[in-house]
Amino acid sequence: MTGDDAVRLTYARPPDLAVGKSGRLTVSAQNLTGKDISLQRLTVVLPRGTAADDVLDGDKDSVTLGAGPDWTKVRTDVTEPRAGVKVGIKNDDGVTVAHNGIVAFTVDLTANAQQGKATATVQERSDDTNRSGSLDIHKTPRGFSLTNLHPVPYAVEAGHRVEVKWNTDEGGSTVAYTLHYNQDGEQKTKPVNGVTSFDLWPYQFTLVDLVATINHPPPVVQAVRSCSITVCDPRLTATNLTVGERTAFLAARTGAGPVPSFTPNDEERDRPIVNLPFTADTDGFLLATAWAVSTDTAVEVTLTLETDPYTYMKIETGSRRKSVLLPVPCGARVRLNTATAPGGKSYVLVLDWRPLGTGHFATR
Secondary structure: OOOOEEOOOEEOOOOOEEOOOEEEEEEEEEOOOOOOEEEEEEEEEEEEOOOOOOOEOOOHHHOEEEOOOOOEEEEEEEOOOOOEEEEEEEEEEEEEEOOOOEEEEEEEEEOOOOOEEEEEEEEEEEOOEEEEEEEEEEEEOOOOEEEEEEEEOOEEOOOOOEEEEEEEEOOOOEEEEEEEEEEOOEEEEEEOOOOOEEEEOOOOOEEEEEEEEEEEOOOOEEEEEEEEEEEOOOOOOOOOOOOOOOOOOOOOOOOOEEOOOOOOOOOOEOOOOOOEEEEEOOOEEEEEEEEEOOOOOOEEEEEEEOOOOOEEEEEEEOOOOEEEEEEEOOOOEEEEEEEEOOOOOOEEEEEEEEEOOOOOEEEO
């Protein structure tokens, strides 16, 4: 069966390119159809020429493709409906893309010398049907840069202050900046002209987009940078929540589970822990749970993630159990400190490691 229908995958906006400079264009698409699809081909036709709505002025040999082992790379010159270079991936047998699954490939190229917005043609062949759509590619002027958008710290407890920072060099251009983020279930937009930071107090996981609109020199073009803020103890609103009897959260993997010497079966502690180092072999989440054995005392647990900048997470509790979730990047070092009220009061500390890959969280 063949035909020309709207594309089934949902495409992320590609990173903008700087005119006259080499860069990497990432084509990334997600399956949000609610069911698996068999993808046989995914290509993009990049307009070729020297105009603002062209992408590059070289031929097919001026681009380099990157793709996974399941795919064969596609790179050809085309003449219709507009001269360009077709780049992409194919697998005649079809690759199953599950619901929420992502397929992507990269194109290393040099953008032409004229800023502007180009519209590339997307072509899919899925489930033996041809589909087509479009993808906007933005090219920013020479001398402009927008880099290093990041939160400080990148993980906090709900309601704590986060400073979102970035660097920009306008290079003589006239630029307007807006920050887009979700707050209390609503999308917020704030002008951030003349500054390179903005404070937020998130209560839930927050995605931040910084949009730079370059108004001069013409034509108008936009650059977008994104980052995320992890809230380790988020405010949660659940409506009509149903969990099946076989549902599992972060199912067991190699290295997952209670950290040795910090399991629920270990004995009570009556001495502080001072700067005990741990290292993660892979990305993952560390769940720390603490409580005091006696009702008349308190326990304090501090986890320090030695990234740049440092991230501190702290539990302060009594006989009631309290937990905190710390995202830990691969290779990062975490230092553990505990303290109790004077008198050697007993407490219990349980550490549970849930890796996103295969790896342990251990003292070393």
